[in-house]
Amino acid sequence: MAAKRSGAPSKRSLRTRPQPVLEPTGEPPLSRERIVATAVELLDAQGLDGLTMRGLAERLGSGVMSLYWHVDNKEDVFDLALDSVLEYRGPPQMAESQDWRADIVHMLEDWRASMLRHSWSASLLPRRALGSNILSRLELLSKTLSKAGVADTDLNVAIWSLWNYVMGATITRASFDLSDDDMAAAQQRLTGERYTTIERSRLLLDNDWDGAFRKGLDFLLDGLAPR
Amino acid sequence: MAAKRSGAPSKRSLRTRPQPVLEPTGEPPLSRERIVATAVELLDAQGLDGLTMRGLAERLGSGVMSLYWHVDNKEDVFDLALDSVLEYRGPPQMAESQDWRADIVHMLEDWRASMLRHSWSASLLPRRALGSNILSRLELLSKTLSKAGVADTDLNVAIWSLWNYVMGATITRASFDLSDDDMAAAQQRLTGERYTTIERSRLLLDNDWDGAFRKGLDFLLDGLAPR
DNA sequence: CATCGTATGGTACATTGTACTAGTCAAGCG
DNA sequence: CGCTTGACTAGTACAATGTACCATACGATG
Numbered sequence: 001m002a003a004k005r006s007g008a009p010s011k012r013s014l015r016t017r018p019q020p021v022l023e024p025t026g027e028p029p030l031s032r033e034r035i036v037a038t039a040v041e042l043l044d045a046q047g048l049d050g051l052t053m054r055g056l057a058e059r060l061g062s063g064v065m066s067l068y069w070h071v072d073n074k075e076d077v078f079d080l081a082l083d084s085v086l087e088y089r090g091p092p093q094m095a096e097s098q099d100w101r102a103d104i105v106h107m108l109e110d111w112r113a114s115m116l117r118h119s120w121s122a123s124l125l126p127r128r129a130l131g132s133n134i135l136s137r138l139e140l141l142s143k144t145l146s147k148a149g150v151a152d153t154d155l156n157v158a159i160w161s162l163w164n165y166v167m168g169a170t171i172t173r174a175s176f177d178l179s180d181d182d183m184a185a186a187q188q189r190l191t192g193e194r195y196t197t198i199e200r201s202r203l204l205l206d207n208d209w210d211g212a213f214r215k216g217l218d219f220l221l222d223g224l225a226p227r
Numbered sequence: 228m229a230a231k232r233s234g235a236p237s238k239r240s241l242r243t244r245p246q247p248v249l250e251p252t253g254e255p256p257l258s259r260e261r262i263v264a265t266a267v268e269l270l271d272a273q274g275l276d277g278l279t280m281r282g283l284a285e286r287l288g289s290g291v292m293s294l295y296w297h298v299d300n301k302e303d304v305f306d307l308a309l310d311s312v313l314e315y316r317g318p319p320q321m322a323e324s325q326d327w328r329a330d331i332v333h334m335l336e337d338w339r340a341s342m343l344r345h346s347w348s349a350s351l352l353p354r355r356a357l358g359s360n361i362l363s364r365l366e367l368l369s370k371t372l373s374k375a376g377v378a379d380t381d382l383n384v385a386i387w388s389l390w391n392y393v394m395g396a397t398i399t400r401a402s403f404d405l406s407d408d409d410m411a412a413a414q415q416r417l418t419g420e421r422y423t424t425i426e427r428s429r430l431l432l433d434n435d436w437d438g439a440f441r442k443g444l445d446f447l448l449d450g451l452a453p454r
Numbered sequence: 455c456a457t458c459g460t461a462t463g464g465t466a467c468a469t470t471g472t473a474c475t476a477g478t479c480a481a482g483c484g
Numbered sequence: 485c486g487c488t489t490g491a492c493t494a495g496t497a498c499a500a501t502g503t504a505c506c507a508t509a510c511g512a513t514g
Contacts, residue, residue, distance in 0.1 A: 123354055138425050164391070167395035168394035219447065
């Protein structure tokens with residue numbers, strides 16, 4: 001029997017699989033990768049609540065409990081799905097870029113775009129730990145800022161500021177995306193005397209989210225740029 | 228019977244209650260307010276998953292289904308609990324402040340503090356609409372920035388930037404708060420060659436969250452300040 | 455051949471939100 | 485006074501869900 005409740009890793013094999021003669025046709029064997037990929041498909045199609053272990057198993061053509069060999073629990077699936085969606089391939093040109101600001105903007109815009117492509121990921125992020133793809137992005141951010149001349153004492157603050165901004169913007173955008181009726185309800189609350197300013201500025205109706213993200217990011221980078 | 232599935236409001240009475248002779252002792256009657264207050268207590272004590280309709284009813288000394296007279300569903304409870312926690316009493320001094328920056332910092336720090344006092348609120352925010360307390364804060368922010376001289380064309384971007392920053396910071400902080408083991412796991416992933424920079428800067432171990440929040444906010448305000 | 459690790463999956467259970475339904479009580483009206 | 489109505493409370497029941505427990509199969513190794 002598999003080791004119950006091991007400490008850190010899951011219970012599945014750590015050695016490489018011994019090639020089970022590769023099945024001729026039919027369903028390929030279960031694997032972490034296949035589970036995660038299918039979970040992402042399901043999440044994209046049905047949203048956060050749409051993902052159930054039963055549904056996942058059905059889509060994989062397997063029994064429900066078989067999943068638990070490869071995965072600790074549903075939370076684990078969420079963790080893996082989230083990180084799998086956040087890979088980053090780097091800025092367009094291969095050579096070292098001269099423009100650190102452009103590099104950062106590119107990476108952060110890609111980050112946001114990746115999450116918005118899978119809107120469930122935004123609701124997931126706040127409560128999970130950092131997967132390797134996220135860490136890679138942070139590492140890149142850190143390197144770039146450091147090379148750009150940001151003082152070491154300001155570095156962590158700068159990184160977290162950018163992180164905060166991107167996360168806040170993405171989460172907000174994703175949640176407003178889902179509920180047009182909530183927007184309408186909120187907008188209706190505005191009419192009256194209490195919220196004149198935001199009503200006049202049409203804060204909630206301005207839907208140039210991409211432009212606003214970019215402009216706000218520029219403001220933030222203005223503040224962060226080494227003087 | 229009460230009108231099933233009304234459009235906008237819930238099914239509970241909209242007129243004032245006709246004073247049921249006020250019960251001498253025992254449990255006070257159910258009310259939206261009592262339900263929300265108790266829900267907040269439970270959320271504080273047990274976290275997001277700890278709130279169940281059954282638990283809530285038990286704590287209120289009522290039947291489970293009685294709750295549904297005052298509340299549409301569990302989501303509704305979450306909405307109400309969230310907004311109830313975000314009231315803002317304004318900056319310390321009563322007279323008009325000269326220092327718009329201090330006013331904004333005060334409000335935003337209070338916002339963050341309010342949410343961190345109820346850590347479940349951070350996970351709730353991204354996916355819900357804007358309650359009246361949130362709108363009031365946005366209105367205040369808008370007025371202050373406008374009075375400070377931020378151009379109308381930049382106003383919405385400025386507001387959203389600050390919102391994004393605060394939300395990102397708070398959500399991040401709250402989620403890291405919950406899981407020390409996740410932190411440790413992430414930190415362990417760092418050792419190696421891939422993440423040298425963030426390992427060296429001790430990004431994940433720096434726990435002066437309050438200071439970092441304040442400093443990053445200053446950077447952002449530097450960028451936003453009218454030139 | 456026996457044993458063991460890898461892997462699959464059926465059954466069963468506790469827990470959840472909430473639909474349905476029946477009830478209580480007070481106010482208003484004939 | 486009896487009857488109706490509407491505000492409110494609550495028990496029962498159900499469907500959906502995550503997953504513990506158990507039985508099983510199969511290839512490799514002794």
